[in-house]
Every structure is written in C-alpha cells, then in structure tokens.
Amino acid sequence: MxxxxxxxxxxxxxxxxxxxxLPAIAPRAMVQDLxxxxxxxxxxxxxxxxxxxxxLVSVGQQAFVGIGAYAMFAAIILAxxxxxxxxxxxxxAAALFAVPMAFFAFRLNGAYFxxxxxxxxxxxxxxxxxxxxxxxxxxxxxxxxxxxxxxxVDQIKELLDVSSAAAADALTYWLMLSLAVGVLIASYxxxxxxMGLGLQxxxxxxxxxxxxxxxxxxxxxxxxxxxxFGTGLCGALAFIQITRVTPDAAFSVIxxxxxVIFITVIGGIGTLPGPIVGVAVFYLLQRLxxxxxxxxxxxxxxxxxxxxxxxxxGLWGLFIDRTGIDLLPLTHRPPRxxxxxxxxxxxxx
Amino acid sequence: MMLIDxxxxxxxxxxxxxxxxxxxxxxxxxxxxxxxxxxxLIILGAYLILTITTATGLNPFLAVLLAAxxxxxxxxxxxxxxxxxxxxxxxxxxxxxxxxLSVVIQNALLSGFSADSQKLAAGTIEAQSVDLGxxxxxxxxxxxxASAVAVVFALNQVFYRTALGRAFRATSDDxxxxxxxxxxxxxxxxxxxxxxLVVATIAALYLGTRAxxxxxxxxxxxxxxxxxxxxxxxxxxxxxxxxxxxxxxxxALGASINPEWQILSGHIAFVIVLLIRPRGLFPRAND
Numbered sequence: 343m344x345x346x347x348x349x350x351x352x353x354x355x356x357x358x359x360x361x362x363x364l365p366a367i368a369p370r371a372m373v374q375d376l377x378x379x380x381x382x383x384x385x386x387x388x389x390x391x392x393x394x395x396x397x398l399v400s401v402g403q404q405a406f407v408g409i410g411a412y413a414m415f416a417a418i419i420l421a422x423x424x425x426x427x428x429x430x431x432x433x434x435a436a437a438l439f440a441v442p443m444a445f446f447a448f449r450l451n452g453a454y455f456x457x458x459x460x461x462x463x464x465x466x467x468x469x470x471x472x473x474x475x476x477x478x479x480x481x482x483x484x485x486x487x488x489x490x491x492x493x494x495v496d497q498i499k500e501l502l503d504v505s506s507a508a509a510a511d512a513l514t515y516w517l518m519l520s521l522a523v524g525v526l527i528a529s530y531x532x533x534x535x536x537m538g539l540g541l542q543x544x545x546x547x548x549x550x551x552x553x554x555x556x557x558x559x560x561x562x563x564x565x566x567x568x569x570x571f572g573t574g575l576c577g578a579l580a581f582i583q584i585t586r587v588t589p590d591a592a593f594s595v596i597x598x599x600x601x602v603i604f605i606t607v608i609g610g611i612g613t614l615p616g617p618i619v620g621v622a623v624f625y626l627l628q629r630l631x632x633x634x635x636x637x638x639x640x641x642x643x644x645x646x647x648x649x650x651x652x653x654x655x656g657l658w659g660l661f662i663d664r665t666g667i668d669l670l671p672l673t674h675r676p677p678r679x680x681x682x683x684x685x686x687x688x689x690x691x
Numbered sequence: 692m693m694l695i696d697x698x699x700x701x702x703x704x705x706x707x708x709x710x711x712x713x714x715x716x717x718x719x720x721x722x723x724x725x726x727x728x729x730x731x732l733i734i735l736g737a738y739l740i741l742t743i744t745t746a747t748g749l750n751p752f753l754a755v756l757l758a759a760x761x762x763x764x765x766x767x768x769x770x771x772x773x774x775x776x777x778x779x780x781x782x783x784x785x786x787x788x789x790x791x792l793s794v795v796i797q798n799a800l801l802s803g804f805s806a807d808s809q810k811l812a813a814g815t816i817e818a819q820s821v822d823l824g825x826x827x828x829x830x831x832x833x834x835x836x837a838s839a840v841a842v843v844f845a846l847n848q849v850f851y852r853t854a855l856g857r858a859f860r861a862t863s864d865d866x867x868x869x870x871x872x873x874x875x876x877x878x879x880x881x882x883x884x885x886x887x888l889v890v891a892t893i894a895a896l897y898l899g900t901r902a903x904x905x906x907x908x909x910x911x912x913x914x915x916x917x918x919x920x921x922x923x924x925x926x927x928x929x930x931x932x933x934x935x936x937x938x939x940x941x942x943a944l945g946a947s948i949n950p951e952w953q954i955l956s957g958h959i960a961f962v963i964v965l966l967i968r969p970r971g972l973f974p975r976a977n978d
Contacts, residue, residue, distance in 0.1 A: 393783065397783075399782070399783055399786055401727075401790070446962060446965070446966065449965065449966075449969045450921075450965070450969075452725075452782045453723075453725035453782055453786060454921060456725065456727070456786055457725070457914070457917045457918075457921065458965075460914060461914060461917075461918065461958050461961060461962070462962075464914060464954070464958055465955065465958045465959065465962070468951075468952075468954055468955040468958070469955065471951065472951065479951070595910065596794075600790070600794055603787065603790060604791070604794075607787055611783070635802060636798040636801050636802050637798075637802070639794055639795075639797075639798040640794075640795050640798045640799055640802075642794070643791040643792070643793075643794040643795035643798070644791070644795060646787060646788075646790075646791040647773070647787075647788050647791040647792065647795075650777060650784045650787050650788045650791070651773070651776055651777065651788070654784065
C-alpha cells in the first residue's frame with residue numbers, strides 16, 4: 343500500500359512536471375490540443391462530483407460554461423478589464439447564477455432534477471441571446487489582440503522566447519492545467535473530509551445519513567455552488583482560447599455536458615481518477631475516428647451504454663476490481679476491533 | 692380579437708406538445724423511467740414515415756399505419772434488451788443509458804439522412820382552414836389537437852378499462868405484489884414502451900407535416916414534452932394534455948409579443964407552475 347502510494351505520487355509528480363514544461367518543449371498545436379482535453383477534464387471532474395458523489399444528475403452544466411464565458415466577455419468588452427480578471431468574474435457569475443437555479447432545481451428530485459437543470463440552462467441561453475450589447479443571438483468576438491495583451495504574456499514571451507500568441511496559449515494552458523490539478527486536489531480533500539463522508543453517506547442511504555445528523559440539502563447545495571464556480575471558471579478560460587462567443591456555442595448541451603457525461607461514465611463515475619481515464623479514452627476515440635464524421639459520437643454513446651450495462655463503475659472501477667490498486671482511495675478503514683489485547687501498543691490504522 | 696386568436700393557436704399547439712408528451716407520461720407513470728431519448732425517437736419516427744412515403748408513394752397518414760408497428764417493435768426491443776436491465780432504485784443508469792441512446796440516434800440519423808431539413812408532404816390538407824366566426828383555424832392544427840385528445844382518451848381507456856391497464860396500474864403501484872399475481876413486469880414494461888413509441892409515431896406524423904425537421908431537433912421536443920408531463924403531474928394523462936396546452940399557450944403568447952420569446956416564455960411558464968405547485972397541476976394521489 344505505502345509502496346504503491348509512493349510510486350503513484352512519484353509518477354504523478356513526474357507527469358505533472360512534464361505537463362507544466364510542455365509549452366517550452368512541444369509545438370503550439372500540441373499545447374492547444376491538450377488545452378481542449380484539460381477543459382473537458384475539468385468539466386468532467388466537476389460533473390463527477392455532482393452526479394457521482396452528490397447524486398445530482400445535472401444536464402444543465404452548459405449554463406455555467408455559457409454564463410462564465412459571457413461574464414468574461416462582458417468584463418473585457420463592456421468594462422475593459424484584463425481577461426484574467428474576467429475569468430474570475432466568469433466563475434463568480436456562474437456561482438451566483440447557481441443560487442436561484444438551486445432554489446428551483448432542488449425542488450425537483452432525481453430525474454426531474456435532470457430535466458429542470460436542462461430547462462434552466464436553455465432559459466439562460468435564450469435570455470443571453472437577448473443581450474444586444476454582446477451581439478444577441480449571433481454572438482460577438484473578443485477585440486483583436488486581447489489575448490496578447492493579457493497580464494503576464496510579455497514575461498512568458500521573454501521566458502520561452504516565442505510569439506505573443508504562443509505565449510498567450512501557454513498562459514491559458516497553464517491556468518487550465520492548474521485548475522485541473524486544483525479541482526482534483528480539492529475534490530480529494532473535500533471527499534476525505536467529514537463533509538465528504540457525509541456526502542457519500544447521503545448517496546448510499548439518505549435516510550440513514552439524516553438519522554446521524556447529516557443535512558443533505560445543505561451539503562448538496564454546497565457541492566452545486568462549488569461545481570458551478572469551477573465550471574464557470576473553466577468555461578470562461580476556454581472561451582479566451584476560442585475568442586468568439588455565441589449563445590449556441592457557449593450553451594451547447596453536446597459540447598459541455600454530453601461529452602462530459604460520457605467521459606465520466608466511461609472512465610468511472612463516482613471514482614476520482616475516472617474522469618482522467620475517461621478523457622484519455624475520449625481523446626483516443628476522437629483521434630482514431632476523426633476521419634469518419636459523427637461515427638465517434640455514436641461509438642461514444644454505445645460505449646457509455648455498455649459501461650452502464652456491464653460495468654457501472656467504468657474502466658477505473660474495472661481496474662480496481664482486477665488489480666486491487668486504488669490510487670486515490672476514498673474509503674475510510676473502520677477502527678479495529680480490540681477484544682483481547684489492549685490497543686495501546688498497536689500501530690493505528 | 693388578436694388575443695383570442697393567439698390563445699386558440701396556442702391551444703392547438705398544445706395538442707402537438709401533448710402528443711410529444713403522452714408516451715413519455717405513460718412510461719414515466721408505469722416504471723418511473725425518464726426516457727431522455729424520447730425526443731430523438733419521435734424524430735426517428737418522422738424519418739421512418741418519410742422513408743415509407745418516398746419508397747411507396749403513400750400519403751403520410753397511411754404510411755404511419757406501417758410505421759407504427761415497426762416503432763412498437765423497436766420499443767419492445769429497447770425495453771427488453773436495454774432498459775429493463777437498468778431499471779432499479781438507482782436513477783443514474785437509466786438516465787445515462789437513455790442519454791446515450793439519444794446521442795446515438797441523433798448521430799445515426801445525421802449520417803443516414805444528412806443535416807438537411809425534411810418535411811412530410813400531406814397534400815392540400817396542409818393549407819386548408821376552417822372559419823369559426825371569431826377565429827380561423829388551420830385544419831392540420833385542429834386535426835393535431837383532436838388526435839391528442841383521442842390519444843389521451845384511448846390511453847386512459849386502456850389504462851382504466853382493460854386487463855392490460857390493470858396490469859399497468861398494478862405494476863406501477865407495487866411490482867413485487869403484481870409479480871405474485873402472475874404478472875411479468877418486464878413484459879408489461881415492454882408493452883408500455885411499445886405503446887409509447889406508437890404514440891411517438893403519431894406525434895412524428897404531425898411534427899413532420901406541420902413543419903420542417905432535421906436530426907438535431909429531438910432534444911428540444913423532449914424538453915417541451917417533459918415540461919408538459921411535469922406541469923400535468925406525474926402519471927396523469929389528462930394532466931399531460933393540460934400541461935401541453937399550458938406550454939403551447941405560453942409559447943403563443945410570448946411569440947405574439949416578440950418572436951424571439953416563444954421558447955423562452957414556454958420555459959418560464961414551466962418554472963412558474965413548478966414554483967407554485969411543485970408536484971404539478973394534477974398529481975396522482977399516491978405518489
């Protein structure tokens with residue numbers, strides 16, 4: 343176990359170092375590619391927290407991506423702020439939107455919740471289409487050169503000795519990578535905490551959890567708000583790279599929710615490494631089937647269905663069952679029974 | 692005058708939404724299954740009718756008679772081979788399986804029929820209208836509404852007057868006890884989904900003859916249908932009709948103020964109804 347864990351930490355550290363060093367050594371196209379993957383990963387980790395741990399199956403995550411993106415555009419175009427400040431505003435706007443959304447959606451349970459969140463996301467899309475200052479239904483673009491004038495771009499440009507555009511790519515990439523690492527660590531710490539234990543108890547048996555003093559609504563609402571914040575940040579950051587926003591693209595249920603759901607389900611819903619595995623599978627599929635149009639979506643859907651039928655904890659769940667290796671375990675070992683010998687000399691678990 | 696006309700158009704539009712929703716309501720009432728692929732199955736039905744009409748030259752109203760048994764078979768197959776395996780206390784697997792199905796159907800239609808919009812040609816009836824003195828209504832919308840009422844009436848008759856309906860209700864109330872009485876829930880569920888897809892085929896007929904359709908419009912129809920089901924209250928078929936009318940009227944009113952507000956006002960009506968009556972207008976007593 344300890345050996346496993348140390349080895350795992352070493353590997354993770356090496357992988358992270360390589361990922362952070364990437365803009366210095368790899369071509370720009372690869373950095374942009376990875377940026378896209380990391381975007382999906384962040385979204386998937388957030389959705390996994392919601393659906394896999396809090397039992398909130400939302401089909402309305404595109405609301406937070408879209409609102410994050412639009413708030414960022416508004417901050418840049420209407421208020422003239424730095425894009426990086428805009429990203430933060432995007433996250434905050436998404437979290438603020440989550441408050442009334444939660445008041446409405448939390449009245450609906452289970453499957454109704456999925457439809458309710460979807461409707462709210464559609465309301466947000468249609469409402470933002472009416473916002474003429476940001477282009478209404480046809481959307482708008484970032485002013486030319488916005489990305490190049492972001493804070494820190496000049497320093498990165500000198501450091502890596504690349505063009506401003508490449509430096510801006512590197513900056514957004516590093517931010518997205520840090521967001522992914524941040525969400526992963528935060529999820530782990532949160533789920534290992536008392537609150538996380540309560541959350542998993544609710545998922546397994548809500549009545550039993552309530553009887554020992556866990557407040558389901560409060561915990562679920564907290565997770566809903568936090569994931570809205572993470573999703574909003576991610577959406578805003580993604581649209582700095584895209585540079586053009588339209589209601590249909592920013593609130594796309596396929597791009598920001600369907601992909602994310604399949605990634606999580608295929609990788610392993612309710613496990614922390616699941617989304618990482620899922621995003622790798624997604625990327626491979628997209629690459630292999632790139633020449634066949636929409637086939638990869640069909641394959642993705644079928645894979646998702648197959649996973650739900652035959653291996654509900656996804657590829658990562660299969661891996662744990664086969665090998666017994668769990669890299670980010672969330673289980674708490676119960677205290678040992680001490681019947682015959684005093685516990686004082688034993689090493690605690 | 693304008694208002695009466697708008698409301699009448701909204702009422703008739705509500706009939707179409709009730710048709711979208713009736714099958715969903717039936718399935719939801721019997722097995723608590725939320726079928727996220729329902730909208731795409733309606734579109735699939737529309738393409739099936741289109742294929743039959745182009746292959747045989749039949750009128751869509753006759754082609755639907757050929758399409759309905761095929762869709763019933765599809766529903767039976769989906770339920771026995773896919774959905775029965777994931778039904779249970781956990782709502783996540785059926786949601787995700789039907790969501791996967793939705794994406795698969797959408798993209799299969801896209802690669803089979805391309806993204807071009809299609810329409811079912813029903814002949815001269817499309818342009819005919821009836822003058823009722825106060826308002827003038829199209830024959831097609833009237834026919835849609837009449838079909839919606841007929842479908843809801845027929846489903847209710849089946850549900851409350853036949854042995855099959857008794858089995859539906861028994862399975863819905865208590866699956867284990869129903870099994871003790873010699874009912875196989877899996878078969879009951881398969882029949883229910885088959886019937887739901889037959890209703891979806893009828894909905895597809897009106898969807899396709901009234902307006903253009905393409906593979907991507909399924910999810911939006913699903914949302915309208917679900918809004919109608921939820922507004923009406925779980926398990927109540929007449930409630931679903933009422934829910935469809937609420938959505939239809941709200942959309943017509945919104946569109947009469949500003950065409951861009953049509954869909955938005957439907958959604959907002961849904962939110963308002965749910966804020967006031969969280970269980971819908973006519974919830975069944977025992978849920």
